Amino acid sequence: MTQTISIGGIHEEERASWIPMIAIALGQMIMSFNVASLPVAMGGMVKSFGVPPTTVATGIVAYSMLVAGFVMLGAKLAQRYGALQVFRAAVGLFFISQVMMTFSPTAVVMITAQALCGAAGAVIVPSLVALIAENYTGRQQATAVGALGSARAAAGVLAFIIGGVLGTYIGWRPVFGILIAVSAIVFFLSFRLRRDHGRPDVEIxxxxxxxxxxxxxxxxxxxxxxxxxxxxxxxxxxxxxxxxxxxxxxxxxxxxxxxxxxxxxxxxxxxxxxxxLLALQVIDSPEERAAVYAMFAVVALEAALNFSVPLYIQIVQGRSPIATAVAMMPFNLTVFFAAMLIVHIYDRLTPRQIGRAGFILCTVALLWLAFVVRNDWSEVPVLLGLVVFGIGQGALVTLLFNVLVTASPKELAGDVGSLRGTTNNLAAAVGTAVAGALLVGLLSSIALTGIAASPKLTPELQAQVDLDNINFVSNDRLQTVLADTSASPAEVAEAVRVNTEARLRALKIGLLIMAALALVSIIPAGRLPNYRPGEIPSDETASESGRTA
Structure with missing residues (x-):
């Protein structure tokens, strides 16, 4: 059995300095900033490398795939050699990857750089949780865990602001150049962290x-x-x-x-x-497994939305990275504040109540977006939908992480960190990949149907266009392609109309599918702990969880 404590139900300890937490939070932020900057830089990379937007998505998947695949190994390395030592080594590898990213001449080098980022992240992710457990206890530890979730959200906000401004007026490369400097700062700040010596007896x-x-x-x-x-x-x-x-x-x-x-x-x-490789005690109860399932769902939804919105703004509408930043800012700010403030209602609502409410908000928001979205993401109804989704998403990510952390003893902190890293990054990879495949697949199907139904688009014209590889392009790009064919002005106008309608319908159907996933995710949320901090769980709850409070 795993001895557990409820969220917030922790006695007060002697307060430690928050300076070490700066290094820990920045360690989280450099990883989150890197992967959040990729969608913002999508338009610039497409032009620089001459590749479709799905190739940029491959960079995101490469990062998330490497983190998810090797984060459990990273946790064991941290336990054997000491979290602080492997953290510093991983930050050094991250530094090298950002140099490659900043000066990458081709898409292949870019994807390779993201894979190296993922390898570094596989060690950093579990180290962060272990470093919190080593440097903080009691209520401060719960606050530090919440701050880690807020740091992730804050990095997303900064990535969209900085990436939008620099991407519009200078280029996408300086965005990643900033991470070269910040990773160096993290390395030097790590000397303020409490040193742990590791356990040589830990087997890999x-x-x-x-x-x-x-x-x-x-x-x-x-x-x-x-x-x-x-x-x-x-x-x-x-x-x-x-x-x-x-x-x-x-x-x-x-x-x-x-x-x-x-x-x-x-x-x-x-x-x-x-x-x-993974201590099964961290997922030995229905509540812990439910938290993992729910975390996978909410992170996959976030990844899908974070890919879909920049895709439409930059590739479909042909707008600048700063327009992407403006459109996504309400969502990212809401996620940040929701992740930071949700800890203040742990004393009033149970994790089960918060979890269900969070997924209900995500479902309502995605349904709302599916019905109100047009070709202008700055419309107030669209921004309202993004804000509502951000509230649900930010609250859920912090809540679910806290459920896992407080359900396990300190010596399993690295395993909790690796489980969180595996879940988050596999979900991000799958969410991004599915969003890309789903939207492109829907676009292709809808576009081919529209082309076949249009009497203005003759078979002769269709034979001159590659209809087997339909992807997201702006109307200007489509007109440029059609200029090399025998298309008349009327046929070009009709092709633009079909393309515009197909893109919008693909987005709407994609949002409806995301809403369905959010709705289904209420089921695992209903298996989260159903008692507030300080309460003794009922016999029924205890028998369900198989744990002692």
Whole structure:
């Protein structure tokens, strides 16, 4: 059994200095700033590298995939060699990756740089939680955990502001150049953190590392290529096929099977008295598993929305990065304040009540956006929808993390951090990949239907355009492409009309699908702890959770 404490139900301890928390928070912020800057820089990268926007999404997926795949290994490295030592080494690797990112000449180098960022993040993520547990206790520890969630949200806000301004007036590269300097600052500030010496007796389960990494990479890679290789049947772009089937869903299924194999192996290793890659005590109750499922859902929704909005603003509407920043600012500010302030209502509402309310807000917001969105993201009804979604998302991320942290003893802080990192980054990779595949797939289907139904777009014109690789393009780009064909002015106008309508319908349907996911996520939220801090859980609750308070 895992001894637990309820959120906020912690006795007062001697207060420690908050200066070490600056280094911890900045460690979180450099990672979050990096990945949040990619959607803002989408338009600039598309022009610089001459690639479609889905390639930029591959950079996001590469980062999240590496973090999710190796964060459990990072946690064990932190436990064996000391969280502070591996934290410093990872910040150094992050520094190198940002140098590559800033001066990347091609999209391949950009994606490689993001993969290195992910490798660094795989160590930084669990180290942050372990460093909080080492430097803070009691109420300060709960506050520090909330501050970590707020730092993530604050980095998102800054990424959109700084990325928008610099991307519009200078270029996208200086945005990542800033991280070179900040990562150096984090390294020097780390000397204010309390040193831990690690535990040389901690074993590293290499079989578990291989199973977990292979499972997560295959799942992420499969989702990322659903549109390119085919949802079911293999497309001409697929590297291979199995009896005519696309390799993308096959990779996903194999990844899920390997994930189950990892859990079986971990159980077997733990029963044998050996150190597992992930201590299963951190997910040994229904409430903890429900928190993981709910966290995956809300982060995937956030990633999908963070990809969809810049896609439409910069690629579809052809507007500047600063326009993206302005459009997303209400959402990011709301996430920041919701993540920071939600801790103040822990004494009034149970985690189950907050969780259900959060997903209800996300569902309502996405439904609202699906019905009110037009081709102008600055409209007040759209901004209202983003604010409501931000309230639900910000509250949920901090709440669910707190549920996991307070449910486990201090010595398992690294395992909680690795579980959080795996869940968050796998969800971000899947959410981004699915959003890209879903929207492009919807666009292609709707556009082909519109083209076939239009009497103005003749078969002769259609034969001159590559309809097998329909992707998101602005109307100006479409007109440039059609200028090289025999299209008449009337045919160009009709093609622009079909493109505009198809893009908007694809976005609306995509938002409705996201709303359905948010609605279904109320189910795991209903399994969160149902008692307030300081309350003794009822016998029924205790029997459900299998834990003692």
């Amino acid at each position: 389960d290499l079989v578990g590392v291989i199973l977990a990494a292979a499972a997560i990479i295959l799942i992420s890679f499969g989702f990322n290529n659903l549109n390119r290789w085919g949802l079911a049947l293999a497309s001409p772009n697929a590297p291979f096929s199995f009896l005519g089937l696309s390799p993308a869903p096959i990779l996903i299924v194999v990844g899920i099977v390997l994930g189950q194999a990892f859990l079986m192996w971990t159980h077997r290793r733990q029963e044998a008295g050996k150190t597992p």
